Amino acid sequence: METEPQNKFADLFFRATLGDLHAQREICQQYESQVRVVVRILLGPKLRAHLDTMDLVQSVHRSLLIGLKNEKFAIASPDKLVALACTIVRRKVARKWRSLRREANLQGTATGDISYISGVLSSIANPHEGPLQIAEFEDRLAHLCNQMTDIERIMVEMRLDGYTNAEIAERVNIHPVAIRARWTRLRQRLENQGILSDWV
Numbered sequence: 001m002e003t004e005p006q007n008k009f010a011d012l013f014f015r016a017t018l019g020d021l022h023a024q025r026e027i028c029q030q031y032e033s034q035v036r037v038v039v040r041i042l043l044g045p046k047l048r049a050h051l052d053t054m055d056l057v058q059s060v061h062r063s064l065l066i067g068l069k070n071e072k073f074a075i076a077s078p079d080k081l082v083a084l085a086c087t088i089v090r091r092k093v094a095r096k097w098r099s100l101r102r103e104a105n106l107q108g109t110a111t112g113d114i115s116y117i118s119g120v121l122s123s124i125a126n127p128h129e130g131p132l133q134i135a136e137f138e139d140r141l142a143h144l145c146n147q148m149t150d151i152e153r154i155m156v157e158m159r160l161d162g163y164t165n166a167e168i169a170e171r172v173n174i175h176p177v178a179i180r181a182r183w184t185r186l187r188q189r190l191e192n193q194g195i196l197s198d199w200v
Contacts, residue, residue: 009078017068024068028061030078031085035060038086042093050100051093060089102162114145117153120160121195140193152186155179158198 015023039053064085067073069089072092103192118141145153151172158168171178 006077010076013068013075014064017071027068027081028064031060031082032057034082035085035089038089040118047093047097047100051096056089056092060085063088063092064102074159075111080180098159098162100162101160113157114142114153117156117160118142118145121156137194141195144189144193144195147189148186152182155182155186156200
């Protein structure tokens with residue numbers, strides 16, 4: 001039997017999908033503070049100059065409300081709502097990073113350089129603030145990069161530089177379907193080391 005809070009949330013969610021503006025505002029308020037925390041963590045020095053926290057939060061609101069209107073989401077609890085909102089903002093920041101890299105034309109010929117990959121990932125994906133935690137994270141990251149194959153390192157480097165999967169597949173001469181399978185395994189290894197796989 002559902003508890004009263006679950007029933008209340010289900011009613012709120014249903015009214016939001018019907019276009020009830022009050023319900024939609026209440027839905028947004030339930031995750032906004034957590035999304036702001038995630039944004040502060042994600043926006044390292046390289047991204048702060050290009051992205052505004054409130055712009056990102058508003059963008060998450062728009063994406064989520066459009067999804068509600070189109071019945072794209074089925075959210076059963078406030079916790080799942082927060083998780084979805086945080087996932088949306090992580091993906092938006094990662095896409096913006098890749099777009100900035102591409103617009104700046106910083107990418108050259110990918111070499112799979114370990115120090116380059118670990119340095120970029122550390123600068124944009126390190127969630128820690130204390131020097132000890134940062135050092136431990138960078139050690140795990142360096143170990144992970146050392147364990148990657150040459151092809152995996154080139155894949156990650158190109159993805160960080162804004163290349164699409166199709167462009168990566170052409171560069172490493174691997175079928176796009178096989179590239180997707182490699183990404184699935186590689187992203188799991190990144191997540192196991194505490195690195196947000198949205199970046200790649």
